[in-house]
Each structure stands twice: as structure tokens, then as C-alpha cells.
Amino acid sequence: MKNIMLVCVAGMSTSLLVSKMKQAAEEQNLEADIFAIPEGEVDKVLAEKSVDVLLLGPQVRYLKGSFEAKYKEKNLPIDVINMTDYGMMNGANVLKHALGLMK
Template identity: 80%
Template sequence: MKNIMLVCVAGMSTSLLVAKMQKVAKEQNIETDIFAISESEVDKIIQNKHVDVLLLGPQVRYLKGAFEVKYKEKNIPIEVINMTDYGMMNGANVLKQAIDLMR
């Protein structure tokens, strides 16, 4: 089971993307827990749950550097979701991005 965390401003704009990613993961028999949260919840979630990859919505890309420093010891890959994939809600491409980062 791979835990994929998506972060955006309020955790709501990524909910549709999460649903599309979950559908693709199910179709491909990939066991995942994909969830979206707001930037204010990241610390709490990372302290209480194992996260395999953290993907940032393009609107919070400015957090990448700070998160890389803050969570360095956790060895969590952190990347910004491709803006086109995010805008098109391309769950397949974003899931592939997450899986590639976990390798």
C-alpha cells in the first residue's frame, strides 16, 4: 500500500483529481491510499501517518523548498504536479508521476 498525499490551499481543489487517480489505480490494480489535504494539515498528517510521496498543487508550489528542508529526515519525495495535468485533472499522469517518484 502506497500513501500518496496531495496538498493544495484548502484540500478541496484536488479532490476531483484524487478521485480520478483512485480510479486509475484501481483499474491498474495498484494498492494506494490517495488523499488531498490543505497546506495547514501537512505537519499533523506527516507526524501521524506514513507518506510515500507528497505532491503539491501548482498553486502551492512555493512550499516545495520549505517542505524539502522540513521533511528531509523522512525521505519523502516532494514534487509539484505538472500544471497541465492538474488543470486537465489527468489522474493517470499524476498517478504515474507519484509512482515514478517512489522508485
């Protein structure tokens, strides 16, 4: 089971992308828990749940450096979702990127 967390301003704008990523995961017979949360809940969720990769929505890309420093000891891959893939809601490409970060 892969746990993929998407972070955005309010957790709302990524909900469609989460659906597209889940659909892509099903097509690949990949067991994945893909979910979106607002930036203010990251600490709480990471304290309660194991996450394999954290993807930031383009609108919160400025958080990447601080998140990398804050969660360094967790060895958690953190990256920003490609703006084109985000805009086009290309769940397959975003899932592929997330899986690549886990290796």
C-alpha cells in the same frame, strides 16, 4: 499499499484529481491510499501517518523548497503536480508521476 498525499490551499481543489487518481489506481490493480489535505495540516498528518510521496498542487508550488528542507530526514519525495495534468484532471499521469518518484 502506496500512500500518496496531495497538498493544496484548502484541500478542496484536488478532490476531483484524487478521484481520478484512485480510478487510475484501480484500473492498474494498485492498492493506494490517495488523499488531499490543506497545506496547514501537513505537519499533523505526517506525524500520524506514513506517506510515500507528497505532491503539491501548482497553486502551492512555492512550498516545495521549505517542505523539502523541513522533511529532509523523512526521505519523502516531494514534487509539484504538472500544471497541465492538474488543469486537465489527468489522474493517470499524476499517479504515474507519483509512482515514479517513489522509486
